[in-house]
Amino acid sequence: MLKKLLSIAFIGASLSVYAQQSVLTVEKIMRDPKWMGIAPSGAFWEAGSNKLYFSWNPEAAETTPLYYVTPSDRDPRRIGEPEAQNVIRQYSYDKSRSRIVFERSGDIYLRELKSGEESQLTKTVARESNPRFTPDGRNIVFQQGDDLFSLSLDGREWEQLTHFGRADNTSRRGPAERSGALNEQDSWLQTDQLELFDVLKVRKRQDSIRRVQRDNAGRRPLRLLDIGSDMLSMQQLSPDGRYVTYQLTKRAESNRNTIVPNYVTESGYTEDIASRTKVGNALPVSRSYIYDRQRDTVYMIETKSIPGLKDLPDFWDDYPDKKAKLLEENSDRQVSIGQVSWNEQGTAACVVVTSADNKDRWIMRLDAEKGILHLVDRQRDEAWIAGPGIGRSWGTGNIGWIDESSIYFQSEASGYSHIYTANVRTGEKRQLTEGKWEVSDLQLSADRQHFYFTANKKHPGITHFYRMSVKGGEPTQLTEMDGGNEAVLSPDEKWLAVRYSYSNKPWELYLQENKPGAKAEKITASLTEEFRAYPWREPEVIVFKNRFGDDVYARLYQPATPKPSRPAVVFVHGAGYLQNVHYWWSQYSREYMFHNLLADKGYTVLDIDYTGSAGYGRDHRTGIYRHMGGKDLTDQVDGVKLLVEKYGVNPKNIGIYGGSYGGFITLMAMFNEPDVFAAGAALRSVTDWAHYNHGYTANILNEPSDDPIAYKRSSPIYFAEGLKGHLLMCHGMVDVNVHFQDIVRVSQRLIELGKDNWELAVYPVEDHGFVEPSSWTDEYKRILKLFEERLNN
Template sequence: MRRLLPAALVAFAVLPLAAATVPAPGPLDLETIMANPDWIGQAVESPYWSVDGRSLYYSLKRDGSPVRDLYKVDPASGQGEKLDPAAMAQADGPAVFDRAHRHAAFILHGDVFVVDLASGRRQQVTSTPQKESAPQFSADGRVLQYRDGNDWYSYDLAAGVAAPAAVLKFADDPQARQPDDLGELQLKLFKTLRDIKADKQAMRDEDKALDAADTGRAPQPFWLGGKSRAIDTELSPDGRWMLVVTVPKDHAKGEAPKVNHYVTDSGYTEPRDARTYVGRNDPAAQSLLLLDLRDHRQYPLKTDTLPGIKDDPLKTIRAQTVAALEKAGKADQAKALKAPDVRAVRIIARSEDGGGGGIVWSDDGSHLAVQLRAIDNKDRWIASVDFGRHALVDQQRLHDDAWINWNFNDFGWLKDNRTLWYMSEETGWSQLYTKTPDGKARALTSGHYEVSHPLLSDDGKWFYVRTNQVAPYSYDVYRLPVGGGALSRITNYQGMDDFKLSPDGSRLAVLHSSPYVFAQLAVQPSGGGAARELTNTMKPAYTAHDWIAPKIVEVPSSHGAGVIYAKYYGPADESAAASRPAVIFVHGAGYLQDVTLSSTYYFREQMFHNLLVQQGYVVLDMDYRASEGYGRAWRTAIYRQMGHPELEDLLDGKAWLVKNHGVDAKRVGIYGGSYGGFMTEMALLRAPGEFAAGAALRAPSDWTSYNDEYTSNILNDPQLDPAAYRTSSPIEFAANLRDPLLIEHGLIDDNVMTSDSIRLYQRFIELHKHNFWISLYPMERHAFEHADSWHDEYRRIDELFNTYVKPVKQAVVGN
């Protein structure tokens, strides 16, 4: 039941580690497990291949510092080193290649570099204070394109000259202004004015003629008007087209709440703006503008022809709310909820790892696809662009009565430059599809498992994907032919986190982890085979502990939901199963998967669970409904009723503990942070008496004060769907409090506002409730950073449980 480091990791380490002989550790204590986690080791971060494919780079956090050091390792020999500043200046960055593999390009310290692969000659293209990004080669390989913000540049490899691909001016063309009647009178009366106007026109005509004859001249600006601004631009590889995404320049985000910083360098309280509350103002509608850089023309791409764009998926809810407002004499509010004739859209945002962007060109620049999402979050469209008609052509519409997933929006073009590939949850599970613009979609994968991280090999023959095909909690790399066929398993870690294909396509660099091992780097053949472990960054003081390997269990749902997967922590000897206390841990984020064979984000909590077992408890950590990894129906079960299906699952978990592990039903505690804190509050307030005590950390207690992007997906807007917010907010159930509740919150949290906890606390005061406490942390945001705060936070949780869950008379809850 207990597991230490895999033997392969123990055998080799790139990093110099402490001596292998470590004194046997004593019992766990809070001082140790809540200390600065540098004593545990570091996760390998951001691996990438060198340009020549002979080395791998990766980053590690430096002990005692937030600085990330860069390391380089030879995957063939396993020999590696930490790079000093001089060596870092000569390192490669994550590279892109031209279609013929003659050149590579990358970004290093914010500047662009290009490498001639035959000679190895490296050339720095830019040296600027701003940070360039997104290097890509032109379709013919002669030009390197890159961007600075929303401005694109083209660097001619042969000439060694860089020039703007286009000049965008968000203002009205001063030369295009037509005279009004007074101006026409002036021109009619005064020959000098007519001569000046003719001279200016002659100069413009000459510039146009010179531009047409000399491609080395800077391009003429596009005047795009003063009513909008760009939030994204994408240049076609052939340099012919640019797609511009705009929003209204005067769009108001709405009033932002203030976060007061009390402990400051200045000694004064410093208020700072946080994000806007949901429903205070809809996100800005986005528009698309196609620029023809060759003919210097611009064309708006209208979205009003997308299928379903004029539907109102919230028609029934809207009618109910409007009727209620009209009955209450609030006609103005009712009028404001009128459905738009055409729904506004946004381009699907690019994810942090660079995947899932909303605009994709084919390699040769002949095809463009755009991914759009309705602002009401009910529809996603993938549309190609007809360059002849300057119009969007729908290729796939994905509708969801609840909300479109944040994940599984990756898409692109195959190497044939005419076939789309994309991810979709249309079957209820994320799967991979291909489609020609004039053909039917073809499913490349199918089944009750999730496919993600699609990577197309450079030769265009294979897709590499991450799936949990074997079990919901087990992830590995698989590959399948682009033309369709069986998934072949490539890695066998069960805890695979990410992967990178080598430049020649022959090897995979794999990040993998396990419950007590942070992400480590390995390399193996891309077609499958033995892996070579390249790092071991865990420290002996940590690995020497006899950590409890969480046992993955299946908790039956009593509400028809099937199986709820969970991690169980208990003693090695279960035979003495007397009446015992238990704690249920609730993971955060809602849509997050914590029941896996990978390392957990909650590594401190996992150590705390070991401490609880040492103190006589058993612990259950559940992937309740809304968790990631279990398909669409599991994800959307909470639509308009957050905290309800999840509570059913948590109560089923409690019943399972009582039935299978000798747990006393009257001695079960519950705790969690963020969404887990929300669920702790919902558990105590909607099921009073079921839990002996609860600790709610940084919990959203009123969803009307959370952000738009997350909340409106699940609960719609509060003005439109107030019933969903009343049903889903703990503060609405405050009168039900009867069990001890500890609330803990960072005072400078700008994600979940501290006011959520303070407002709930005030409700308890006014309701004359007992046994509730609040602990505020002046130097902490949503994710705590400082060891002292972590220790204090968990000391209080430990004392809460030892007082009210486990009968320890002498323990006292701190105030």
């Protein structure tokens, strides 16, 4: 009997300990994330071997060390810092894939893969970078400073291929001298400087010698490629060594940068942080050039032949007077040409051209000898060009060569991002994948016979890794575990390193053979006992129709025992274009844990992939064009309607919260749907889109001076008079993304409107993404307090 009682007591004590461990609090959730266990990240394969490296921190050390495994030895081994510094992360193969060339500590090295033998090719004070083999494998082309060089692997002789510089030596001359206007004072200063400093005398003499050398036609020095005061980028040599392509960008000097004051500093003084410009400021202008080394001539790539350069976006229909003026001017839209992509033989080249308004993306064949462009594909979007593998105005997306004449690329022409091929000479195009799903992380196999890619083909919230012939056909699924799969292919393409997670299980690293049906073996075990002690919910993924008849996906957390007031909280993810309704571990891990806490307390929680979210194709992505706070807000309201009608939630006790874009939607909800939401917590919120950055905002709302209608109906500050419920606002004071000024301006508006049902919590040392656990804890204790006080009527 005593033994039985002791056993019962032991079980009771164990259950008590377990219950104590399992209780969630804000303080527990918002600690340093190391309490959960640190997931592996950054997996990559070593060139020419099957050694898989990854960052991992199972000991919760201050810094994250590097580990490795191999297919034959799957026990993770930690390597020391000196060895980690020598691990090659980026490299370039030769044609036979028997050698690699790479940069280490600013010098170029060559490695024979079979023997592992390394040789150092450069040893200079200057930094060499971006090495690659020439097609014949006899030379290495690399960059030193602004210039390109070639190094012979036979005789180890260097050849400088370019000489970029400033013809008037503007980098060393003062403003007065550059303008050609030296007054008496400036002339005296110049003479005095030359008398005082020997280095200036030497440089002046050297400049004089260089000018004589340039003028000496008999010596034919390397041609100076004058960049003036522009920024130089994208220097590249064609595979046959004949052409050098590069881009010059003229800065927009009229712009005014913003300032973010930093109040808590080591000096004790308020210090200014220089920050970004605002949307609508002047953009830099880029021009692309070709240097024909054979003809020793430089010319600009001509853009006049690009079709549709004068096409105006449809939004100008709302401004007939401005549109008439633009039509009369008949100007070409500003465009930018991306990195030149050459085929392996060097016989053809392509470029991606994007319009500054981001309504067009052209893939063009480049005739390098003439500097003219020929159309291969044009994708136009009256909203804006984007989507997986497509890139935005500053990127080219996935594009590459299959053979001497054919390229592959991604496009949203069908409404979803899919794989296409095109013959650059005939213009013939083919769509290889199709359906209401998206392709991402596209790559070509080493033998150029297959594509590998990630896709959400099975379900919008499940990703798998696939293989498909370059000729098309049904993709072969290679991963088996439903959830999130991030696969990295080994150099010999026999193995897959897979970072996998599920909705209630954080990321771990797995290893499997590169074939369908292969078993994935778990390599890491990262979670702490404390984290595993709580039974984390698997949120239910549901789908509902919004008022426009579109499918909207959401995560639903239901309480085992609802509060008597039957409250609900709607969470709004940030970034706008981001997916949070899926079957893998959320990047919003703290919020996920907070939703478990709310459900424990009797709340129903709904997390919606509203219009504008990623993962659902072009129409969902661009559904907020010219009206943020339109469909993305009504999706929240329609979600509340579902909660009330299907899940028995009390319509008087609905709260809403979110950060960044989620904070913006929270403000729009509290101001424009005051009878739906009784309380809201808006974190690091955009309050006026005219004060946000250009790259993000101009895509969606155009520019404020061009399209004021879009900004007026999309910015919460214009609707603040609608506030009825209780509003909490939280913002970091050194936020260089969404500036503290945003929340100050809307606070002043609420003061002037006489509103007294709001409060502002400020965080003096926090940027846009909070870092300090104390800040996270304070913020979420306030959010919980708001909901507990206002949603239990």
